[in-house]
Amino acid sequence: MVQSAAVVDDAAPLKAEQSERRNRRALRIWLGIVLAALFALVLVGGATRLTDSGLSITEWKPIHGVIPPLNAQQWEEEFQLYQRIPQYQQLNEGMTVGQFKSIFWWEWTHRLLARSIGLIFGLPLLVFWLTGRVEKRLRLPLVGLLALGGFQGFIGWWMVSSGLSKLTSVSQYRLATHLTIACLIFASCVWIMRGLARHSADRAPASMTRLAGVVAFLVVLQIYLGALVAGLDAGMSYNTWPLMDGAIIPSDLFAQHPAWRNLFENPKTVQFLHRCGAYLLWAMALLQMLLLQQKAPGTTHARRAIVFFGLVTLQAILGISTLLMQVPIDVALTHQAGALVVLFFAVAHWRGFIGEYPRETRVVVAD
Structure with a gap:
């Protein structure tokens, strides 16, 4: 009698897993480059706003x-277009x-970076x-991000167009x-x-997620x-802290x-809300740090919460400095860069509770 048995090919699943790891590493590197480009784009956008260049x-x-003016005549033509706006x-x-x-x-650099990100992504x-390196679960989200990036280009022009006929700057609604x-x-x-x-x-309670x-x-x-503060130039006034217009809660809000x-x-009112938002975020970061030290001591989650609280504190100091110094461009851009760093860490910290995407590779069993 011939006896059949399931034979597991140990090499096949190992190779499949290694291939998937390489693919994921390639995707991470690519997304890291995209993030660096987005970081630069937001900072140049901030500089464009601070130098009142967005309507040029x-x-x-x-x-x-993509092609800027290349001679004196083209520069004059571009300048004449600018002279028509308020x-x-x-x-x-x-x-x-x-x-x-x-x-x-x-403004040209900002738009060039935006176009470049479309290609980089x-x-x-x-x-x-x-080449089959995009896992099925990621296809729709990544295509959705590409579409959202294209829509963002339209939103950028929608924002600029708000300052071409009546306003002397772009609408704060559209900027935000x-x-x-x-x-x-x-x-x-x-x-x-x-x-x-x-x-x-490491694990932590669902409440921490x-x-x-x-x-x-x-x-x-x-x-x-x-x-909104940037769109209204609200940081140029009430340049005191912790009091605002001589009070903790100013009048005429x-x-x-x-x-x-x-x-x-x-x-x-907008500046006051931004201040209150900073206080709330700092308090929540502190609460998160303290709770994780209690509920998941010694874990990577608890350690990340400490780092995050430090980043939020540093960002608060930058914000206060920007206000007290009446928005110098170097400090203001550092503050904007800090906001992206805090956002990066907040999202990565949140994602860390959920864990890695499940692997799509399966062990192959041959009879």
């Missing part, structure tokens, strides 16, 4: 706009072509997809929307990249409030009618 290019040319007529009348160039290059994704979508793209890349990395076996999610949401909310408009259009 008055037309949306997704393809042709910002020049009301704020910069008499500006020379040389002075115009200094603001043009900030889209082309490798296509290659990874065609533009920055928030950029941060959501950034956070999503962090989430996916972190899920492709190996995780510690939920708390980490709340903290990450508060970081995004605080960035949104910061964008709801001087405009209807009352809700103060939350978005009153510089005093």
Whole structure:
């Protein structure tokens, strides 16, 4: 009698797992490059805002706009387009072509970086997809991110167009929307990249996972409030701390009618909300750190919470310094960079509770 038995090919699953690990490492490196490009894009965007350069290019040319003016005539033509908008007529009348160039290059660089990210994200994704390196669970999220990036380009022009006819700067509503979508793209890349990395076996209560999610949401909310502050130039006034206009809770926070408009259009109220958001985020980061030391002592989660609290504290110090010094560009950009670092760590910390994406490879059994 012939006896059959299941024979496990030990080499096949090992090779499959090693291949999957290599693929995940390649995807992580790619997403890391995307994150670095997004980081640079947001900082250049911040510099564009701080130097009032965002309206220097008055037309949306997704393809042709890659090429800047190449001679004196082209510079003059570009400058004449800028002279038609309220910002020049009301704020910069008499500006020379040389002075115009200094603001043009900030906006041009910002748009070039935005276009480049489309290529940095889209082309490798296509290659990874065609070579079978993108796991099924990641296909829809990655394509969704690519689509959101394209939509973000439209949002950027929608923002710029708000300052071309009546306003002398872009709408704070649209600026905040533009920055928030950029941060959501950034956070999503962090989430996916972190899920492709190996995780510690340390465990923590489910309540800590939920708390980490709340903290990450508060970081995004605080960035949104910061964008409103930037859009209204609200950081240029009430440059004292901890008091604001001589009080802990200043007066006239709801001087405009209807009352809700103060939350978005009153510089005093918007700055106060940004301050309150910072206090709340700092308190939640402290609470998270203390709870994890109690509920999951000695774990990687507890150690990460300590680092995160330190980052939030440092970011608060940068914010206060930016305010007290009346928004110098170097300190303000450092503060904006710090916000992205805090966002990166908040999302990675939250993702760390959930663990690595389950492997798709399976042990092959041969009879």
